[in-house]
Amino acid sequence: MPAFLYMLLGLLLLSHTAPRCSSARDTLMAGQVLAAVGGSKLISRNGKFALGFFQPANTACTSSGSKFHHNTSSSWYLGIWFNKIPVFTTVWVANRVEPITHPKLNSTQLKISSDGNLVIVVNHADASKESVVWSTHIVNRTQTNNKNSSAIVLLNSGNLALLTNSQEIVWQSFDYPTDVLLPGAKFGRNKVTGLSCSIISKKSLTDPCLGSYSVELEGTSRVVLKRRNDPSVVYWQYASSKQSSLILKSLVYLDPLAKRLINPTYVNNKQEEYYMYTCLDDSSSIFVSLDISGRIKLNFWSQAKQSWETIHAQPYDPCTTPATCGPFTVCNNNAYRLCDCMEGFSKKSPMDWESNDRTGGCIRNTPLHCSTSDRNMTSSTDVFHRIAQVKLPYKPQIIVVVSSQRNCEEVCLSSCSCTAYSFTNQLCSIWNGELLSVNLNYGTDNRAEDVLYVRLAKNYFLLSWRKNKGKPNIGVIAAASIIGFGLIMLIVLLLIWRNRFKRFGLPLYDNQGSCGGIIVFRYTDLVHATRNFSEKLGGGGFGSVYKGILSDMTSIAVKRLDSAYQGEKQFRAEVSSVGLIQHINIVKLIGFCSEGDKRLLVYEHMLNGSLDGHLFKKDNVNVVVLSWNTRYQITLGVARGLSYLHHNCHECIIHCDIKPENILVDASFVPKVADFGLATLVGRDFSRILTTLRGTAGYIAPEWLSGVAITPKIDVYSFGVVLLEILSGSRNSPETYNTSESYYVKYFPIKAINKLQGGDVGSLVDPKLHGDFNLEEAERICKVAFWCIQDNEFDRPTMGEVVKILEGLREIDMPPMPRQLAAMKEH
Numbered sequence: 001m002p003a004f005l006y007m008l009l010g011l012l013l014l015s016h017t018a019p020r021c022s023s024a025r026d027t028l029m030a031g032q033v034l035a036a037v038g039g040s041k042l043i044s045r046n047g048k049f050a051l052g053f054f055q056p057a058n059t060a061c062t063s064s065g066s067k068f069h070h071n072t073s074s075s076w077y078l079g080i081w082f083n084k085i086p087v088f089t090t091v092w093v094a095n096r097v098e099p100i101t102h103p104k105l106n107s108t109q110l111k112i113s114s115d116g117n118l119v120i121v122v123n124h125a126d127a128s129k130e131s132v133v134w135s136t137h138i139v140n141r142t143q144t145n146n147k148n149s150s151a152i153v154l155l156n157s158g159n160l161a162l163l164t165n166s167q168e169i170v171w172q173s174f175d176y177p178t179d180v181l182l183p184g185a186k187f188g189r190n191k192v193t194g195l196s197c198s199i200i201s202k203k204s205l206t207d208p209c210l211g212s213y214s215v216e217l218e219g220t221s222r223v224v225l226k227r228r229n230d231p232s233v234v235y236w237q238y239a240s241s242k243q244s245s246l247i248l249k250s251l252v253y254l255d256p257l258a259k260r261l262i263n264p265t266y267v268n269n270k271q272e273e274y275y276m277y278t279c280l281d282d283s284s285s286i287f288v289s290l291d292i293s294g295r296i297k298l299n300f301w302s303q304a305k306q307s308w309e310t311i312h313a314q315p316y317d318p319c320t321t322p323a324t325c326g327p328f329t330v331c332n333n334n335a336y337r338l339c340d341c342m343e344g345f346s347k348k349s350p351m352d353w354e355s356n357d358r359t360g361g362c363i364r365n366t367p368l369h370c371s372t373s374d375r376n377m378t379s380s381t382d383v384f385h386r387i388a389q390v391k392l393p394y395k396p397q398i399i400v401v402v403s404s405q406r407n408c409e410e411v412c413l414s415s416c417s418c419t420a421y422s423f424t425n426q427l428c429s430i431w432n433g434e435l436l437s438v439n440l441n442y443g444t445d446n447r448a449e450d451v452l453y454v455r456l457a458k459n460y461f462l463l464s465w466r467k468n469k470g471k472p473n474i475g476v477i478a479a480a481s482i483i484g485f486g487l488i489m490l491i492v493l494l495l496i497w498r499n500r501f502k503r504f505g506l507p508l509y510d511n512q513g514s515c516g517g518i519i520v521f522r523y524t525d526l527v528h529a530t531r532n533f534s535e536k537l538g539g540g541g542f543g544s545v546y547k548g549i550l551s552d553m554t555s556i557a558v559k560r561l562d563s564a565y566q567g568e569k570q571f572r573a574e575v576s577s578v579g580l581i582q583h584i585n586i587v588k589l590i591g592f593c594s595e596g597d598k599r600l601l602v603y604e605h606m607l608n609g610s611l612d613g614h615l616f617k618k619d620n621v622n623v624v625v626l627s628w629n630t631r632y633q634i635t636l637g638v639a640r641g642l643s644y645l646h647h648n649c650h651e652c653i654i655h656c657d658i659k660p661e662n663i664l665v666d667a668s669f670v671p672k673v674a675d676f677g678l679a680t681l682v683g684r685d686f687s688r689i690l691t692t693l694r695g696t697a698g699y700i701a702p703e704w705l706s707g708v709a710i711t712p713k714i715d716v717y718s719f720g721v722v723l724l725e726i727l728s729g730s731r732n733s734p735e736t737y738n739t740s741e742s743y744y745v746k747y748f749p750i751k752a753i754n755k756l757q758g759g760d761v762g763s764l765v766d767p768k769l770h771g772d773f774n775l776e777e778a779e780r781i782c783k784v785a786f787w788c789i790q791d792n793e794f795d796r797p798t799m800g801e802v803v804k805i806l807e808g809l810r811e812i813d814m815p816p817m818p819r820q821l822a823a824m825k826e827h
Contacts, residue, residue: 036108050083075099188274204357213294294321326361327434370416398430519591585641612660628773658718713793720788729766786815
C-alpha cells in the first residue's frame with residue numbers, strides 16, 4: 001500500500017505539561033547547558049519549533065536493556081514540539097526508553113560532552129561525577145579543537161543538528177525519527193554507512209514510550225509494517241520501486257488539500273535510498289506519523305478549527321491494522337466503540353484504554369477448567385461462545401480435517417492451551433493462547449460465513465446468571481412500578497412532543513450511543529428545510545432529491561419518493577432496519593418522514609455531489625478532473641460498499657440502481673453508495689421500476705429485463721458498466737449511425753473488449769488524465785468490468801470477489817466477449 005509514502009506516521013494529541021517560555025535562541029554552544037528546570041529551551045529562527053524538557057501525563061516505560069523501571073507521572077523527556085501551536089504536539093523525543101524521574105530533575109542538563117556527543121546528564125549530589133541518561137553515541141572524533149567549538153542548532157525544519165566549527169553535521173535528529181516524519185526528513189537507508197531509519201509508534205496518547213508498531217525499509221526497496229513483539233510477521237509491505245516517483249505524485253491527488261501542501265519524492269542511487277516529502281507552503285504545519293494503532297497518517301493544523309486534522313490515513317479502516325485492539329477483543333469499525341472485549345472478558349487495564357493504549361487487551365473473567373490425568377487424558381467442562389461474521393484471528397496453530405464441528409470442538413477441548421476454534425468445510429482451525437485481530441463485519445474479506453468459537457469456563461454463565469438473578473419479589477414490585485411510571489411519563493412526553501417539537505421528531509432508537517439514531521421528521525419541517533423543494537440535486541426511478549438545511553445548519557439531501565407502496569407501519573420498520581446500516585462507503589440515513597401518502601428519506605449531503613458530475617459534465621467549472629488514483633480508490637470503495645450490502649447485512653440488500661448518479665463523493669472524494677435499499681422501501685414492483693429506469697437503460701442486467709427473479713448479480717452487472725465509465729470518463733450509451741452505405745453501432749464496451757484482448761488498454765483511459773495512470777490497474781479494472789457484465793449471471797463474480805481482485809489479492813483471467821456485445825458488433 002504505497003499510501004505510506006507521503007503519510008508516514010498518527011496524530012500526537014498529547015496532554016502534556018508545556019514548558020515555560022524563555023529567551024529565544026536556536027543554538028547551544030559547547031560549554032553551555034540547557035537545564036531541565038526553569039523552562040529553558042531552544043527555538044528555531046522561524047519560531048516554528050522548540051527544543052526542551054517536557055513532562056507528559058501518566059507514563060510508565062521499561063528499558064529492555066536494563067532493570068530500570070520507573071513509576072508514572074514524574075517522568076520527563078527531552079523533545080522537539082511545535083512552538084506556536086496551542087495543542088502541545090511533539091515531533092521528536094530523545095530519551096523514549098530512559099525517561100528522567102523527578103528527584104533527579106534539578107540536576108539534569110543537556111550539553112555537548114567532552115568526546116563531542118550530545119548528552120543528557122544527571123549530576124550527582126557530590127558533583128564529583130555525572131550519569132549519562134541519553135547520548136547521540138557518535139564515533140569519537142580525533143583530538144582536535146573541533147570538539148571544543150561544536151554546537152547544536154535547532155533548524156527551521158525542526159531538525160536538531162550537531163555541528164563542528166566548520167558547520168559539518170555529524171549527527172541530526174532527522175536520521176533518528178521517533179513516530180513522526182517531518183517535511184524534509186528522509187525515510188530510508190544510507191548504503192555507504194548502513195544507517196537505516198525505523199519509525200516506532202508511541203505507547204499511548206499520553207505516553208511517548210516505545211509502542212506496538214514499527215515501519216522500516218527492509219531488504220531491497222521493501223517498506224514493511226510489523227508489530228514489535230512479533231517481528232517475524234510482516235503485516236504490510238510495499239515493495240515496488242520502479243514507478244515509485246509516479247505513484248507518489250499520483251497519491252497527492254487523493255485530496256485537493258494534500259496537493260497544495262506536499263510534494264513527495266523517492267530517490268534510489270548508489271549512496272542512499274529514501275522516501276521524502278517537502279512542504280509547498282512554509283506557513284502551514286504538517287507532519288506524517290505512525291499512530292498508536294499502527295495507522296500511517298498525514299496531519300495538518302487547521303487554524304479555523306484550532307485542531308489537528310487528518311488529511312488521509314492508511315489503512316483507511318482502523319480494524320485492518322493487526323492487533324489494533326489487543327488480545328481477546330473484537331474490532332468493529334461500524335460501531336460507536338472501535339474496540340470491545342469478547343464475551344467473558346474484561347479490560348486488562350481500563351486506565352490504559354482511556355488513553356487509547358489497548359495493547360494489553362482483555363483478560364478472562366473466569367479461569368478455564370482443564371486438567372490432565374495420570375494417563376495423559378485431558379478433561380474439561382468448558383463451553384464455547386459463538387462470534388459470527390468475523391475475520392478470524394491470524395496464525396492458527398493447528399489445522400486439521402475433521403468430519404464434523406463436534407469433532408473440531410473436541411480437538412480444542414483436548415488441549416488446555418486451546419482458546420478458540422473455527423470449522424468451515426471440514427477444515428478445523430485451532431488457536432492457542434491470545435486471540436488477535438478478530439474483526440467484526442469485515443466487509444472487504446467477504447467471509448460472512450466465518451464463525452469463531454471462543455472457549456469459556458462453564459461456570460462463567462452460571463455466575464453471570466446468579467449475579468443478575470436478584471430477588472424475585474423485589475424485582476416484580478420494582479418492575480411493576482417502573483412500568484406504571486413509564487406509561488405515565490410516556491403520555492406526558494407525547495403531549496409535550498405535540499406542542500413543542502417543531503424541528504425534529506423523536507428518535508426511533510439509539511444505536512450504541514450514536515447521535516440520536518434515526519430521526520422522524522414532520523413533512524412541514526422538510527418543506528421548510530428545502531425551501532419548498534426548490535433546489536433539486538438529481539432524480540431517478542424512485543423519486544427526486546432536493547438540498548436542504550436544518551435549523552442547526554446541517555446540510556441534508558431529501559429524497560422524495562414518487563409513490564408509496566407500503567403502509568406507514570411497514571415503511572417505518574423498513575427504514576429502521578436500513579438505518580442500522582453503517583459503512584464508510586454507504587451514505588448515512590439521518591431520518592425519514594411518513595405522513596399520509598408522503599414518503600421522504602433524509603440523507604447526509606455530500607459536498608462534492610455525485611460521480612457523474614465529475615466524469616461527464618464538461619461545462620461545470622467547479623468539477624475537478626479525477627486523478628487516476630482517486631478513480632481507482634472510488635472503484636474500490638464502491639465495491640466494498642456493495643459487498644457490505646450483499647454479504648454483511650442481516651439480510652441481503654440489492655441496490656437495484658447502481659449508476660454514477662447514485663455514487664456520491666465527500667470532501668476527500670471517498671465514495672458513498674446512495675439510494676441503497678430503496679427497492680425494499682418502495683416494494684418489489686419491478687415493472688414500475690423498469691418503466692422509470694429507461695433513461696439509464698445501459699445499467700440494467702439482461703435477466704432483469706426477461707422478468708426472472710433478480711439476485712445480487714444485477715448490481716454486479718451495473719457495477720461493471722460503471723467501471724468502464726470511470727475508466728473512460730465518458731458515458732457508455734450506444735450511438736447508432738445510419739448512412740446510405742451502411743448501418744452500424746458505436747458503443748464503447750465493444751471497442752474496450754477489443755482493445756483489452758489486443759493488449760491496448762492504455763488507449764481506453766480518459767484522455768483528460770494525459771497519460772498519468774497505472775497501466776496494471778487499468779487492465780485490472782477493464783478485466784473486472786467485462787467479467788461483471790457477462791450475460792449469464794453465474795459467470796459474474798460476487799462483489800466480495802471483486803473487492804479481492806481490485807485489492808490485488810486475487811488474479812483474474814482474460815474475460816470472453818459478452819454475447820450481447822458480439823451481437824451488436826455483427827451489426
